[in-house]
Amino acid sequence: MKSSNLGYPRIGEKREWKKSLEQFWAGKIEKEQFLSQMEEFRLQHLQKQIDNGIDLIPVGDFSFYDHVLDTAVMFGIVPKRFDYNSGKVSLETYFEIARGTKDAVAAEMTKWFNTNYHYIVPELKEVVPTLVENRPLQFFKEAKQKLGIEGKPVILGPITFVKLSKGYSSLKEVVQQFIPLYAEILMELQAEGVEWVQIDEPILATSLSEEEVNLFADVYQILHKAAPNVKLLLQTYFDSINHYEEIISLPVQGIGLDFVHDRGENLASLKKFGFPKDKVLAAGVIDGRNIWRTNLEERLWLLNEITELVSKDRMIVQPSSSLLHVPVTVKSEETLEEVLKDALSFADEKLSEVVILTKGFRDGKELIDEEIAASTKAIQALNESTFRNNQQVQNTIQNLASVRAEREAAFYFRQRAQEERFHLPLLPTTTIGSFPQTQEVRKQRLLWRKGELTDAEYEEYINLEIKKWIEIQEKLNLDVLVHGEFERTDMVEYFGEKLAGFQFTKFGWVQSYGSRCVKPPLIYGDVSFQGPMTVKETLYAQSLTLKPVKGMLTGPITILNWSFVRDDISRYEVANQIALALRKEVELLEENGIHMIQVDEPALREGLPLKRENWESYLNAAVYAFKLATASVQNKTQIHTHMCYANFEDIIEAINALDADVISIETSRSHGELLYAFEKNTYDKGIGLGVYDIHSPRVPNLEELTRNIERALQVLDPKLFWINPDCGLKTRGLEETVAALEVMVEAAELVREKLVVKK
Structure with missing residues (x-):
């Protein structure tokens, strides 16, 4: 042996x-x-x-x-x-x-x-x-x-x-x-x-x-x-x-x-x-x-x-x-x-x-x-x-039948309530959520974590970044704004740090793509809500503009799939625990006047079992967890979600079943293939197909983006179509981000004019 x-x-x-x-990529060392x-x-x-x-x-x-x-x-x-x-x-x-x-x-x-x-x-x-x-x-x-x-x-x-x-x-x-x-x-x-x-x-x-x-x-x-x-x-x-x-x-x-x-x-x-x-x-x-x-x-x-x-x-x-798929060694984890x-x-x-x-x-x-x-x-x-014996969480999970997991009204009625609330133009423009996290942003966060910046000093710095980017978005003439997520290290880690049942390592990194490494949280206990997670930053951003600012959360299935999950209970039970905790945050945002809330599920498809015969049970559980997190809001509150690279034709029924008011999809590297899925399948809710690739440093040109938008409108209803980059802009530089968004907004305005002329 x-x-x-x-x-x-x-x-x-x-x-x-x-x-x-x-x-090497930055030219700081030779080949x-x-x-x-x-x-x-x-x-x-x-x-x-x-x-x-x-x-x-x-x-x-x-x-x-x-x-x-x-x-x-x-x-x-x-x-x-x-x-x-x-x-x-x-x-x-x-x-x-x-x-x-x-x-x-x-x-x-x-x-x-x-x-x-x-x-x-x-x-x-x-x-x-x-x-x-x-x-x-x-x-x-x-x-x-x-x-x-x-x-x-x-x-x-x-x-x-x-x-x-x-x-x-x-x-x-x-x-x-x-x-x-x-x-x-x-x-x-x-x-x-x-x-x-x-x-x-x-x-x-x-x-x-x-x-x-x-x-x-x-x-x-x-x-x-x-x-x-x-x-x-x-x-x-x-x-x-x-x-x-x-x-x-x-x-x-x-x-x-x-x-x-x-x-x-x-x-x-x-x-x-x-x-x-x-x-x-x-x-x-x-x-x-x-x-x-x-x-x-x-x-x-x-x-x-x-x-x-x-x-x-x-x-x-x-x-x-x-x-x-796992970190290198436990030996370095001295603080756990x-x-x-x-x-x-x-x-x-x-x-x-x-x-x-x-x-x-x-x-x-x-x-x-x-x-x-x-x-x-x-x-x-x-x-x-x-950690694994929170009786309150376990009792709620055992009585899920009493928790509403459906929106109050169908999309048709919600859409009208939201149109009356927001008054957005045709082909509204927005971004996915994050803006460039510069070396200075990371430096300030590190100083804060080390205790060299007080909470008040760090909050003041984050607010200055939020204010700067609200002003940039206003100047760009984007229709729906975001606060930029400067306070967040990672879209899963940030929420894991604020929820009970999660723990983080110091060196537990794994490769996601290229040099992009992530540090998945460890879901080691029962998950529960401990207090507001996103309300403060979102409300501050909204106070700076009359345009709607989206509240930004990571969805239960993505948190599940991008974490190392306890193996003593079923993954579906863990997903529902997360969903119930997020539901409280969604309700808090709404109570505080935030009526656009994006609950991202970029990892929904990657959790699909490898065998098709096992897909249905997974997708049903994923849809249920998403709705458990989002279904309690009013009709006028618009729920967005975002998904990453995937063969969406495989899961288009599940995407529809999420019942999100708007979905944005990361598609720029395979735009044609995704549109083929929508040619074969009807999708009757709001949708934004990523019109340019944020993983590449290049700034797209007007002709390219106009072509991408017009191609999408051949199969999608202009009244339901949104225009956005294909993913968050956290890893991009300031100049290229602004330049690319300028082109995106210009392309949107150009296509709008064409649509008006056609009418």
Whole structure:
């Protein structure tokens, strides 16, 4: 029996990776220094896994930005709008694809399955793939030469890679173009003496057709024949595999299954159909996506069940997925309460848990009795604490039937009440919520947190920023304003800090996209409202203008999906606890005269189960939680929401069921695809499609924005259409923000004039 890991966090214990990236982008370090730093980080991460005692250590999982983008450029897949002809893709072009340029829009970005990690979507249209560099081989050699280890190269599998791409019509035809290239990679690895190669095919955890499953058989037969001396570990994660019998019959030497997020289905299949005697089973028994300490005794029982069918010498113990999705180490968290800290396990601790389980199962349970007792004690202490036993919250949850979760009237009647209240022009303009958080804003917040600024001094500074941006918005002639969210670090963290049941770490960062790291809160106890969270800043902003100012909240499902959630009760129960707390804030805003309230749900779709048969229960629960938070307001109060990149056609019925008065959607990188969804489906409420991409530093031109608006109006009612950027402007600079909004307002006015002339 061996221990293994699937992938390690890139960012470093103190986000060293992020800092290096951003220094390079800003021109503060040269390319050679940047590459040297990245190599140092990469080797440090491998050394940690060596020190932990992991047998099979992944190499090639490290990235400068995104592993899907890495795979694309390895095959010379560069969108035609970027200056590339052939050969190895330069570092500069690599980053241009991800971040865009003044003349070329960045590649689309979307969620990596049902996680909060974003990947860069490969564009396969009119591109002929070719192997321009063998990245897995390079990283294998580096680990062997610098650290003396024979690593396990990690490759994103051909079918998953193509399925996650865009710009092709026939999956089979495109995959066939890649098979010789993957075969070449494996043959070169074989020549170098590589024993194991991990080929990630997480698409197997989704709902696949028979044709797609048959394609796996064709592909892996060819790859096996190309490099018969390389042991292929076909790795799945995030859910169970539906076509179990077909997958375990593939010509590979190992199969990796998730025994944490499979709802018991992989284990049931294993018991029903068995496992081939000529293959290794890589059992993902440590949760790679959450941060709670493993109940080692329970996991040993699970391993016992598995080894009744698979002998120990054909077993690998590992996390359920890459540890990319969790922070690096608990050791740095010196300020957490002991009862909570003892119940946590981040990447380094999870590696230790993998090694402990491997040792106990391989060499005897009595050797790890101490570790088992410690894990049981820590988990029990948290479950029995007052944090998880708030009787008032639990009583309310048990009596939800008595809480209204529907608006007082249908949208038709609310719309008229809101028109009378706000008197907005056709195609009203607004922004999503946040404005640039400059280095000075962050500095003042840090001084305040350190106690070097008093509460009054910090509030005065925040008010000055709010006042400045209200004046800027007035000057820009935006129709609906926002206060800018200068007091907020993160759209989830801010609310978590003000609600009971949440805790925050100091260094618990994870990568969201590129250098963007987030520090998800830990929902470790019962969630409850403790006092006003947004009222003061919103009321101050509203006092400065006669135009409506939106109250800004983060929705219950996004808070849930962007947090590390307690695992002792159902996620739906946690979502309802959050919704009830937010409901009180919504009611407070309304009581204080704020009649536009935006409750953002950018992460609603990313929580979708990977299998379609499980979607309905999730979407019903998500819609219910949103309505629980928002349904108690009057007809004249306008509820907005915002959503990020997603395939909205999949969830358009749920979007409609939210019953929000206005929804804004982040779509500029895939504008055409989203509009297609609205061509096929009727949407009869207010909607704003993001008309320009805020993730790129470029300022859009008037023609581009006018075209985007007019294209949307071909399928959407002008009386219901809003004009806005595609996301918050927190990460943008002041000058580019103002310049882009000027163009947006000008485009809106131009299209308004055209509509009036048509009438």
